[in-house]
Amino acid sequence: MKRLTEINPQEIMAHTNLSVYYMKQGRIEDAENEKAEATALQFEQAVEKNMAKKLKKKEEEQKKKEMEERIEMFKKVLEIDPVDQVANFGLGSIYLETGRYEEGLGPLNTVVEKFKDYSAAYLLLGKTFGKNYRKRRKPLISIKKESGCLQKRRPHAPKRYAK
The missing domain is CATH 1.25.40 (Serine Threonine Protein Phosphatase 5, Tetratricopeptide repeat)
Structure with a gap:
């Protein structure tokens, strides 16, 4: 189990499963540490996902604004x-x-x-x-x-x- 967290330390389920494994062994403190690590990772990933959504939305709005400006520019040329x-x-x-x-x-x-x-x-x-x-x-x-x-x-x- 410990090997899974070494392979991919950012994997939430590896830490969660290791926490369960430690609980079954009676290693409560280690289990709580792994659960805390899993919770922290989950929070970080949620924040990253939310930031990515906001960035994508901002980029889409910027692109839409740019497209509208280009449309206006082409329309001005077509008036001439x-x-x-x-x-x-x-x-x-x-x-x-x-x-x-x-x-x-x-x-x-x-x-x-x-x-x-x-x-x-x-x-x-x-x-x-x-x-x-x-x-x-x-x-x-x-x-x-x-x-x-x-x-x-x-x-x-x-x-x-x-x-």
């Missing part, structure tokens, strides 16, 4: 030149990244219509259409399931939509 290739593509990519698929279709369509050889725009437009389609289709599938339209699997229907 509505068919600007870089601004429309950038705006579409930000909308895709932030999950605002419907809004991203307009700028990307503009790029594809005006710059037919811009393959990256076609790729991004396809991804945006796909994400938008999936987002809008989910409610339709649940409505069909509730109404009984998808109770039987028809040979031509995909398996994922059958019950």
Whole structure:
């Protein structure tokens, strides 16, 4: 048992199990020390986890703020030149990244219509259409399931939509 705490001194269960082992042997003081160590480790890990959550939330808020600033910047450019290739593509990519698929279709369509050889725009437009389609289709599938339209699997229907 002691070997487990030597292998990984940060493992809570190793200290807890060693505490139980010492209790069964009647070594109360050693058991209490190991239990205290396990409790301290558990507290440290909880604090670290909480700090990581807060840091992640702060980073997400910072990223969201940065995205909004970039959106505003691209919109200002588009006020000057509505068919600007870089601004429309950038705006579409930000909308895709932030999950605002419907809004991203307009700028990307503009790029594809005006710059037919811009393959990256076609790729991004396809991804945006796909994400938008999936987002809008989910409610339709649940409505069909509730109404009984998808109770039987028809040979031509995909398996994922059958019950």
